[in-house]
Amino acid sequence: xxNKKLNMKDKYRLLTRDLEWEFSYRDRKEIFPxxxxxxxxxxxxxxxxxxxxxxxxxYWKYQAEKEKKLYAIFDAFSQNNGQQNVTDAxxxxxxxxxxxxxxxxxxxAYSGFAHVGRQFGGVGARVxxxxxxxxxxxxxxxxxxAMSHYNKHFDGFQDFxxxxxxxxxxxxxxxxxxDARSAGPFEFMVAIGFSFEYxxxxxxxxxxxxxxxxxxxxATVTFGFSAQSDEARHMTLGLEIIKFLLEQHEDNVPIVQRxxxxxxxxxxxxxxxxxxMMDYMLPNKVMSWQESFEVYFEEAASSLFKDLARxxxxxxxxxxxxxxxxxxxxxxxxxxxxxxxHAAAFHTxxxxxxEMDWLSEKYPNTFDKYYRPRFEKWREMEEAGERYYNPTLPxxxxxxxxxxxxxxxxxxxxxxxxxxxxxxxxYNFCSNGCxxxxxxxxxxxxxxxxxxxxxxQGNCGGPEMEDVLGxxxxxxxxxxxxxxxxxxxEARWNGWxxxxxxxxxxxxxx
Amino acid sequence: xxxxxxxxxxxxxxxxxxxxIEEDNPDVTVIYQPAMIRIECEGHMVIKRETVEEKMGRDxxxxxxxxxxxxxxxxxDEDDDQLSLTWNN
Numbered sequence: 047x048x049n050k051k052l053n054m055k056d057k058y059r060l061l062t063r064d065l066e067w068e069f070s071y072r073d074r075k076e077i078f079p080x081x082x083x084x085x086x087x088x089x090x091x092x093x094x095x096x097x098x099x100x101x102x103x104x105y106w107k108y109q110a111e112k113e114k115k116l117y118a119i120f121d122a123f124s125q126n127n128g129q130q131n132v133t134d135a136x137x138x139x140x141x142x143x144x145x146x147x148x149x150x151x152x153x154x155a156y157s158g159f160a161h162v163g164r165q166f167g168g169v170g171a172r173v174x175x176x177x178x179x180x181x182x183x184x185x186x187x188x189x190x191x192a193m194s195h196y197n198k199h200f201d202g203f204q205d206f207x208x209x210x211x212x213x214x215x216x217x218x219x220x221x222x223x224x225d226a227r228s229a230g231p232f233e234f235m236v237a238i239g240f241s242f243e244y245x246x247x248x249x250x251x252x253x254x255x256x257x258x259x260x261x262x263x264x265a266t267v268t269f270g271f272s273a274q275s276d277e278a279r280h281m282t283l284g285l286e287i288i289k290f291l292l293e294q295h296e297d298n299v300p301i302v303q304r305x306x307x308x309x310x311x312x313x314x315x316x317x318x319x320x321x322x323m324m325d326y327m328l329p330n331k332v333m334s335w336q337e338s339f340e341v342y343f344e345e346a347a348s349s350l351f352k353d354l355a356r357x358x359x360x361x362x363x364x365x366x367x368x369x370x371x372x373x374x375x376x377x378x379x380x381x382x383x384x385x386x387x388h389a390a391a392f393h394t395x396x397x398x399x400x401e402m403d404w405l406s407e408k409y410p411n412t413f414d415k416y417y418r419p420r421f422e423k424w425r426e427m428e429e430a431g432e433r434y435y436n437p438t439l440p441x442x443x444x445x446x447x448x449x450x451x452x453x454x455x456x457x458x459x460x461x462x463x464x465x466x467x468x469x470x471x472x473y474n475f476c477s478n479g480c481x482x483x484x485x486x487x488x489x490x491x492x493x494x495x496x497x498x499x500x501x502x503q504g505n506c507g508g509p510e511m512e513d514v515l516g517x518x519x520x521x522x523x524x525x526x527x528x529x530x531x532x533x534x535x536e537a538r539w540n541g542w543x544x545x546x547x548x549x550x551x552x553x554x555x556x
Numbered sequence: 557x558x559x560x561x562x563x564x565x566x567x568x569x570x571x572x573x574x575x576x577i578e579e580d581n582p583d584v585t586v587i588y589q590p591a592m593i594r595i596e597c598e599g600h601m602v603i604k605r606e607t608v609e610e611k612m613g614r615d616x617x618x619x620x621x622x623x624x625x626x627x628x629x630x631x632x633d634e635d636d637d638q639l640s641l642t643w644n645n
Contacts, residue, residue, distance in 0.1 A: 054618075054636050097632040104619045111623050252563060252592070252627050259591030267591050271565050275625040282632045332590055346629055349558030352645040353631070 058099035062170040063092065080165045084230040087295035091168025094290055097282050105177055109184065116272045120192055123265040129199045133261040133329040135539035136530050139392040140254075140327035141193060141266060142202040146391060147219045147319060148250065149189040150210040152273075154223040155238060156182035162231040174283055181276040188272065192265045200535050202391050202526040209391055212506070213519050214497035215319075215383075217447045221494060222316050226309075228490070232291065233305050239284025241309035244350070245343065247277045250320050253338035257328040285350070292357040299358050304486070307362040311479035314343075314368045315446040318379045325376035325405065326397060334408040335376045344369060364479040370455040373409050377417040382451045384424065385436040388511075391521045393530035396425045416458055433529055439498045444473040444491055445480035452476045468492060560630030560641035561596040562603075569612075570624045576607035592626055601630070602640040 052060070069077055081088070122128075132138065156179050163175030190206075197203035210216050226237035255270030288306070291298045321335040351361040380394075387394035397405065402421065405413045427434050440449035454462045464475040468488040475481040484491045500506050507518030515521045525534055540546065562577075564570040570593060577595055578584055584597040595601070609616045618639050630641030 054634070098619075098634055100619070108619055108622045115623070248627055255626075256590045256592050271592070271626045274627050275622050278625050278627045279622070281627070285631070345559065349560075349629060349643050349645070352558055353643050355645070 054099050054101075057101045058096065061101050062094075062096070062173055066169040074167065078165060078167045080231050081167055084232050085301055086232045086291060086298050088167065089294055091166075091171070093293065094168045094170035095286065096170060096174050097286060098279055100177065100279070109181075112272050112275065113184070113188075116188060116268055119268045120195070120265055123192075124195045128262075128264055129196060130542050131262045135200070135535050136393070136395060137261050137263065137327065137329055138196060138200050138535070139202070139394075139530070140258075140323045141196055141263070142200070142392040143319060143323065143327075144266075145189065145193045145203055146206040146209050146213070147216050149186050149193075150207060151219055151223050151242075152182050152186035152189065154220075154227060155242070156180075156186065158223070158227045158234055158238060161227070162234050165231040171287075178276075178280055178283065181280070185269075185273045185276070188269045192269045195265060199538070201522065201533070202393075202535075204522075205520045208520050212497075213391060213521075214386075214389065214442075215448075217495065217497050218319065219316050221447050222312055225312065225490075232287075235284070235287045236291075236302065236305040237309045237312070239280060239287050240306065241313035243277050243280040243284050244346070245310060245313040246316060246320075247274060248281070248342045248346065249317055249338055251277060252342060253333055254320060254324055254328075257324065257330070257332045260330045260332050261328055288354065288359075289357070292354070292359065303359055306359065307364065307479075308483050308486075310347075310362045311364040311368070311477075311483065312446070314364070315448060315477075315480070318375060318448060321376035322379040322383065325408075326380045326401075329401075331404055336372045336408065339372050364477075367455070367477060367479060371452070373412040374416070374453065374455070374458060377405070377409070377413065378451050378453065381417070381420065382440075382449050385434070386440070386449075387529055388435045388527050389515055389521075391519070391526045393528065393533050393535060395530040396421055396428060412458070428529070428531075439501060441474055442496055442498050443476035443480050444494060444496070445475060445484050446477075447494065447496065448476060450474060450476050557598045558630075558643040558645055559596045559598055560601050560628075560643055561594060562601065562628040562641065563592050563594045563626040565624045565626060566591050566593050567624060572611040573603065573608055573621070573624065575611045577601065577603055579611075580604050580607050600640065600642045602638050604638045606637070 075082070129138075159175045159179035159182060163172050163179055166172050166175065193203060210220055226234050226242070229237060251270045251274035255267050255274070258270060259267035288302060291302050321339075324333075324335040324338060347361070347365060351359065383390055384394045384396065402413075402418060406418065424434050440451070442449055450461060450463065452462050454460045462476055464478065464481040466473050466475070466481060466485055466488070468484075469492070471492070473484060473488075473492070475484060497506075501514055507513040507516075512523060515527065516523045521527050530536055564573060566588065574586060574593055574595060578586065580603070581597055581601050584595050584601060587594040587596070603618070603621065605616060605618055618634060618636065621639060628641060630643050633640045633642070
């Protein structure tokens with residue numbers, strides 16, 4: 047017997063091939079009952095190849111190293127009162143949105159991969175899903191751990207899991223994952239491996255995290271980059287599963303194309319939150335939403351689709367709609383949140399004069415023309431002591447669950463509005479993408495838990511705004527919500543830095 | 557031709573990896589952004605174990621790249637000696 051050390055390829059082959067066994071007394075269909083119903087045809091699972099050829103020993107070794115580095119930084123951050131060294135307390139609100147909106151998705155991903163990892167007939171795919179499942183569990187844990195430090199010093203972090211399942215805007219990311227997890231195992235892989243990893247996390251964990259670093263948030267940038275190093279592996283796997291499905295059988299091509307169309311749009315709509323985090327919630331600016339979108343969405347997607355063209359896969363028709371919105375998205379999203387600032391578990395604000403100038407410079411075709419006048423009006427109202435809060439409840443898109451605040455790109459002052467009638471009921475959509483997704487699977491989307499409908503049906507704590515926001519959502523009213531100006535967060539921050547709020551200055555002057 | 561890319565955390569170890577990438581791929585563009593380094597190249601890029609070891613002056617294995625890796629774009633091919641990124645278009 048030779049003592050020669052195995053190389054990576056051999057080790058991976060042994061892990062993913064020799065561990066498999068023949069099923070002698072049970073039918074394969076009983077063992078893998080979910081493998082067929084989506085119409086996907088697999089002829090040879092042994093063609094599955096993990097490009098990283100990761101084996102368990104090197105997985106544990108390098109994941110442990112990543113964790114050690116990460117926790118050393120968390121310790122340093124808390125020991126050195128890192129919360130006081132971020133650029134501005136407004137920044138922390140982006141992190142509140144992250145903890146309530148994104149971290150619970152990591153948990154959903156963990157659970158989703160644990161599930162599909164049981165459903166695939168190929169051992170290579172099962173191993174990859176198992177590792178990804180563990181990665182996702184690591185992500186949710188490290189994120190909660192990093193942000194628990196902020197919870198000691200800022201409001202709005204305390205009830206993130208409770209909020210994730212209930213609060214109106216958090217239904218946007220939550221329903222995205224619910225949609226993926228209630229699909230079949232192959233669709234889940236395309237949804238999460240492609241849309242979540244390739245489209246979403248790259249924009250959230252790369253330019254936004256670089257921005258976090260630029261705003262002094264050492265803990266967040268580190269968990270972000272540490273998570274994204276796993277995501278780089280997941281993205282590669284996402285691309286691999288798409289190629290694998292396309293190579294297995296030509297009948298898979300139209301199914302995969304439809305999933306790609308659907309999930310590119312679903313993922314892009316969730317990115318609305320990231321767009322406003324980039325443009326409005328980072329006091330020190332690195333790059334605009336539009337610039338990041340061009341690099342990590344347009345450029346990355348065009349390379350990917352050129353690569354997939356030889357299988358007959360085309361760029362989804364909605365990519366053009368996403369591109370058309372890039373100069374508008376963040377401004378429209380921030381307007382929605384500013385309107386409903388009393389109903390959010392984080393603070394909102396109008397950008398300073400200097401920040402508005404930056405927006406004008408970055409968005410020369412849109413900001414001054416469509417958004418500045420509105421924002422200046424809101425600022426005037428605020429200065430007159432009449433900070434604007436919208437007292438009505440918004441109509442939501444039945445698919446993405448975002449309030450119907452997006453406009454028609456041909457006519458950017460008109461709301462984009464689509465509708466479908468199903469089983470005698472009318473449903474509303476923000477876009478062609480969302481309408482088409484519904485029309486293909488209406489039985490699924492008519493069951494969506496729509497936050498505004500649920501409030502009107504009396505399922506969210508009671509008839510008054512306080513019943514919903516305070517009792518049902520568990521927002522500490524007057525503390526977690528409303529404008530940053532006048533918030534306890536602002537007062538505490540000013541106390542740490544011996545700053546006076548604008549209001550105090552006025553009082554003292556008079 | 558599409559651009560392949562890799563982004564690394566901006567730290568001591570990555571600087572050697574970047575140096576190695578630049579040596580093995582003369583056409584790369586290196587972009588420094590807050591806390592990260594993005595390296596991009598038309599079509600193809602390779603990271604060779606041997607060159608990284610030479611720059612670091614010690615043993616280094618390809619999977620150790622994951623410790624400093626942030627993201628990448630392109631089809632990945634990895635073995636004991638190299639990791640390459642390619643777009644076939």
